[in-house]
Amino acid sequence: MDWSQGGKAEWLKKAKKALHAGDIHEVERLILSLAPTPTDGSEGEKSNAPYFTRNAHRMRYADFKRSKLVIGSGSVESSVRxxxxxxxxxxxxxxxxxxxxxxxxxxSYLKAGRLDDLADWSLQQTTPWWTAAKQQLSGPLPEARRIQLAAS
Incomplete structure (x- = not known):
């Protein structure tokens, strides 16, 4: 491998092109071409290359682009902010x-425009404090509350 500045740039260009095209096997081949074959029988640097094969289903960038999905981390970072x-x-x-x-x-639900979904879900849950509150409310009303309701 030519590790001059031009050689590095050329390798990176090929790897990016293959990755964005969804050609994970080509990306893996390019990575494996960098690592020398170990002579001691160990996996050496090559042990990380199958990462791309194992995670190919997460790297379908060509499909994501066709579907107009964001593939960068900027939207997640913006949401965190x-x-x-x-x-x-x-x-x-x-x-x-x-x-x-x-x-x-x-x-998170508010920013996603799904606050109603959270409210619906939370009403279906039974938590100790809610159970206790419902039991209190279902019992006889305190005198002050009866007077307040009668006045309205």
Missing amino acids: RIVNLRMKGNGTFWNRENAEGMLLIR
């Missing part, structure tokens, strides 16, 4: 783990 960093991090803001996870769930 909008959902997590801007809302949940701030001066003097502290969260305990349970509350932070709950807020992240709510924010």
Whole structure:
């Protein structure tokens, strides 16, 4: 392999072209061409090459492009910024783990436009605090609440 600046650029160009075309076997072949064959019988550097074959179903970039799906990480990074960093991090803001996870769930559904789905799901769940609240509500009303309801 020619490891001059031009040789590296040419290899990278071939690998990117094969990857974006969905030719995972060509990508693997190019990677294997870089690693010398080990003489001690070990797998050596070649042990990482099958990663592409094992994960080919995740690297169907040509199919993703045809379907107009985003293949970069920018949209995920942007979502993390909008959902997590801007809302949940701030001066003097502290969260305990349970509350932070709950807020992240709510924010994720809100930003995805699916808050109604979360509400529907949550109404179907039975949690100890909700069960206790329902039992309290189904019992006799406290005197103050009866007066308040009668006045309305």
